[in-house]
Amino acid sequence: MDRPDEEFESYLRQFQLRTPGPLNEQVQLTSRRPILRFARWAVAAVILVAAVVTSVRLIRVSGISTGAYAVVENSGSPSLYRNGQRMEAGEIVRSNSSKGLVLRLENGSQIEMRSESVLAMESASDGAQIRLDSGSIIVNATRQKLGHLYVKTHDALVSVDGTESMVDADTRGTRVAVMQGEVQVDHGGKWDKLRSGEQFATSASMPLISIREGISWSRNATLYLTMLPQAPAAETPRPPASAAARQNETPVSVPPLPPLPPLPQDAPAVVVSPPTVPPGSDDLEKACGSCHLASVAYSIAPKIDIHALERNQIELAARSKQLRERYGDAYPGVQSSQSQIKQLDDQLGSAKAAVSDYVLKHNKMIGGAVSDQDLSAIVESIFRSGSAVPTSPSRPQQFK
Amino acid sequence: MDRNQVRSLYEKHSRGLFAYACSFSNSFASAEDSVHQVFVRLLRLDLQVPDSPVPYLYRAVRNAVLNQNRNRGREVDLEDLWLETTAGTTHAGIELQSTLQELPSEQREVIILHIWGQLSFEEIGDALEISSNTAASRYRYGLRKLRQQFQVVSKDR
DSSP states (O other): HHHHHHHHHHHHEEEEEEEEOOOOOOOSOOOGGGGGGHHHHHHHHHHHHHHHHHHHHHHHTTTTTSSSOEEEEOOOSOOSSSOEEOOOEEEEOOOSTTTTTTETTTTTTTEEEEEEEEEEEEEEEEEEEEEEEEEEEEEEEESSSSSSEEEOOOOOEEEOOOOEEEEEEEEEEEEEEEEEEEEEETTTTTEEETTTEEEEEETTTOOOOOOOOHHHTTHHHHHHHHHHHSSSGGOOOOOSSSSSEEEEOOOOOOOOOOOOOOTTTTTTTOOSOOOOOTTTTTTHHHHHHHHHHHHHHHTTGGGHHHHHHHHHHHHHHHHHHHHHHHHTTTTTHHHHHHHHHHHHHHHHHHHHHHHHHHHHHHHHHSSOOSSSHHHHHHHHHHHSSSSOOOOOOOOOOOOO | OOOOHHHHHHHHHHHHHHHHHHOHHHHHHHHHHHHHHHHHHHHHTTTOSSHHHHHHHHHHHHHHHHHHHTOOSSSGGGGGGOOOOOTTHHHHHHHHHHHHHHHOOOHHHHHHHHHHSSHHHHHHHHHSSSOHHHHHHHHHHHHHHHHHHHHHHHHHH
């Protein structure tokens, strides 16, 4: 084979054969003649149903009858639009409300428009596309069974199936950021993939701002923050696919548990300087035990935003339930939410364990001066409020 | 041949057989149905399998596809695409599948079996009862013709 043939062979290998379904082994091993008549009717019925389903699918993909329309789900206020208003393909939608506008597509995908954004729905040759003329949108796209969902701007085509992503467009270019899933961006004939926490701009003159900042206008900003990678290890830096700008988001939404501070005798600074404990003085050790422990352990606690973690958990659980009811258990967003809830659980557990370890360790150093009951109260209080110290008979002075 | 033997045959050869079915069919569903139909008949003991079952299976699948093809057109649409495509490659996949249908069947089947069925030329020779050299030769000619035709089709669009 010559070189062009070899290159063409490589090109062909990029396509994969679709995977056939499993073989249905539930067949009669006896003679089929007695059921032949029934089987013929059953086959005819199956073919009829398949034909109907196929027709509907093809119509949907080609957009022949249904078109690529959207329905206003939340018009904001004041607004030119009303909730439930149907926006036909090609019809310009302007989010004139200061709160933006939320649209829903017929396949369940949701588009949140920032104020002062302009778009129109269009049919694509293999699906539907959102033509974003200017402004910012966040697309929560359900996975497409057939065809694709795109966001088209003047210089990019973004395939957003099964993702939650943001697209900004203005005269300088297009910026794409991904909160969840993997999008493909076609810019100048090149395809590039972006994963959660990554963003990309088609032009160097289009500034790459933090994704957190970029999505802060969204009604679901808090939720999207939880979707971004939580730890640096979760992100794999990749070289830019083109001269266009690209970067990974620095994960700071939920801070990881800080390392334990040095032991008290080495610690240069704690929030409250504990009273000096003379060696061998049991009474003094007991007297200042709770305060000393609490003050040192408290130096850890403010760095952990327990309330933010718990709030995120509640929101994720609610969203997961909503997605499950709407799209079923198999929807990627459901699994992803469950995984994030578990991750937050782990973080909460780790945070509590770290505070508890620290308190126990120091109690041991002062000879177990503080009772188990007080220790539990101290740990729980630090963990819950990050500031309050439990009222305890053994605590001699107010913690500041 | 018992159920386990049939299952084993399916696990071992279904990929190649499916690719082979695709070489005759413009329809993913039709190709899939044809392969399943053959194995369902094996399970029902409707077919007597000879000692060397592989060439027999390929012939049976071919016949099943040709039977299904009688009333089908040659136009490829999205539903019928048997190539997996990603966003942005759907058109290329449809063009490729359409262009493959223009090749002589003996070249088309070898290309599909080799590239997507992942069969070696020896395995193709065994399955189609031709020599491995013949399979390789058909592949080479077919690939060149496909490349030339595919380029023409791509330029036209």
